[in-house]
Amino acid sequence: MSILNLHNSLTTYLVLAAILFGMGIYGLVTRKTLVGMLIASELVLVAASINIMAFNRFTAPDPSIGQIFTLFIMAVAAAEAAIGLSITIAVYRNYKSVDTEDLVDLNG
């Protein structure tokens, strides 16, 4: 298969989604600030959306369902970002830091 014909193959999109998902996981593990983790989790959500859209385009009988599902994921992501922002601000107000290392009240 020609490299210029990649956009007509389901596998391309699945591999891209897997790579983005891996980046998200990597970010979630290595980041040590709450905002950084929020950014990484957005990558994970986008990877899931790409998967859904790819299957929607190539295998699903009704292509509108996947789009509706992706729209719902976007709504949830927006809600998540808003709540993440407010939690970050609340944490910063109480601890004067958003580093996960400093948020260790239960450390004993």
Place this chain on the structure above:
Amino acid sequence: MGAYFSEIFYGLQSLVIGLGITFKEFFKPVVTVSYPFETIKMSDRYRGHIELVEDEEGNAKCISCGMCQRACPSGSISLASKSVEYEVEVKGEMKTKKKKVLVKYDLNFTTCSLCGQCVESCSVGAIEFSKEYNLASFNKEDFHFDLLNRLKERNS
């Protein structure tokens, strides 16, 4: 609730009135002058640097009395004169008289504060304020005016 809508209404009304005013101004003629291309005449009371007044023959009206030099608080004026003899007919016979003639009238405009004492003190009205305002230079020597020379240039 009524206050809410009346506030919106009066706000809009005031905005429309403001727009009307600027719209009217938009079509009025401009009042500013595009300066380097056209200039306006200075008013009579404008005080530029001083200038000598000429008499009917085109000479300086100044009688070289030196009052202005003395009146100037910052010593910006320096003048010099020489005496010349001239003949005048008095009661049928010729007499020789002396009079002072101005040979140099320098104004150092860098120290002048435009107070006008010189014009006030002149008893014969030989100096006046010029209407000159385009004065700009990088050299302070450009502001040492030779007023007699300027008078000559004006006449020529």
Place this chain on the structure above:
Amino acid sequence: MNLMDTLYSFLPDVLTAEGFAGIADEAAGVVFLIMLAVTVAGGIIACNSERLVRAVAGLAVCFVGVAAIYYFLNSPFVAMMQILIYIGAVCITIAFAIMLAAPEDNKKPGPAGPLSGPLGVITAGLVTFGMVGLAIKTQFPAMPKLNMGSVKLIGVQLLTSYSMVFELVSIVLLIAILGSLVIARHGRSK
């Protein structure tokens, strides 16, 4: 249209309608490759950058690429919503979070822990490897299309078959707004 014909004769074959039909698919392929690169590059910046603002900018770049990929997947509506919601709302919200709560001056450098770097690479690598393997090995049977998935159809289905989900999402959004207000305003009056 004489002027148009004259202009046509000066054009290289690629740009004329007949010439372009031959290479249209290749052109789309090139654009697709560029957008893949943009997406991956944005993702790398987003998860690796030291400065959080750069990470958000990378996230925005990644989302632009993803929107283009949605466009390739026959859904321009979702592509536009992706830009509108993710870049116009989510990225800006996160950037606000950075400005309000993460001053970069007192940031401690280095990874989260001694093992987190390698651990992260191993975890992410394993997950990615597994998913890529699955994606390449599995055969996904395609089913015949019932429709083209137009914007109108999305709207109709959103308000008929999936109206329950629609209402639930709106409630989730409402709760998110109220909850974030409550959390963020708590203790603000002091």
Place this chain on the structure above:
Amino acid sequence: MDLTIFNAIIAVVIAIAFAAANAAYLVLAERRGAGRIQRRPGPNVNLFGILQPPCDGIKLMTKQLVIPGGADKALFMVAPVLAMAPAIMSFVTIPFSDTIVAHSMDVGVLMIFAFASFGGMAILLAGWGSRNKYGVMASVRAVSQNISYEVPMLITVITIVMMTGSLNLHELASAQSGGFWNWNIFPVSLKDGFMLQPLMPVSFLIFFICSLAETNRAPFDLGEAESELVAGFHTEYGSMGFGLFFMGEYANIVIGASLITILFLGGWGCPFGLFPGVWWFLLKIYLLIFSFIWIRWTFPRTTIYGLLNLSWKILIPISLFNLLLTAGLLKVF
């Protein structure tokens, strides 16, 4: 004659050239308009100052681009491009007449709003990237303003889209063709029979105010409030970085005027149904742009609280009410 790819490319190039030329010459128009309103001539050397924009452009291009020491170089350089490029690309989908459109999209309205949402990101990156506290404050202000005014704007657009049943700008405009009795701005539309839309003039006003605020124009130019924030988010920008922000702003103004024309004023249609064509479209957008300039030089700048209160307490409730009312009337009639 169908639109071949060659014509499409030419149309895109023309759209971009139109945007750039407008951005350059609207500066001149703005300065002359400001002059007339303040009763002075404005730039008038060389045939009404026709050479002023090229001179400004050359001056901006030959200046040195100074990057402040503490700035984030990459973000600092990217932000102006991000501010201008989406604004100019939005022209691609705007229909200037029945036939003159570079690329007619089914989701044209959405595309314009999606591209407009880049603007907020660009302002944030510019303010934060230049490491200047005026810049940061101004960008936070400008972005909160942009977000709050996007909401009533989109609600108003939804009202129009609901009445027409299409997201395509071309269809939105051609649905109002015929004469001024079909335009969306009037409370009574004779489009298909008799249709009552009692709050449409208010909607038009809301959309107009929102497009002023979205383009960061006075009296809503809180993002570049000279009196308190030096020059706002572009304090640190000189030369072409500043020039790009400037061009982006004026391109946004033209897009806002075009959207108002298409959504409310019947696009390229004549008020009396005669000779529809691109000239009517241009006439309408330039009248709107004149009113933008007129408003800018009439009203003083608002405060940031007044600005946000206006959006959340007045514009959003009224536009929501209008949405409900229109939906009800569409259901009844």
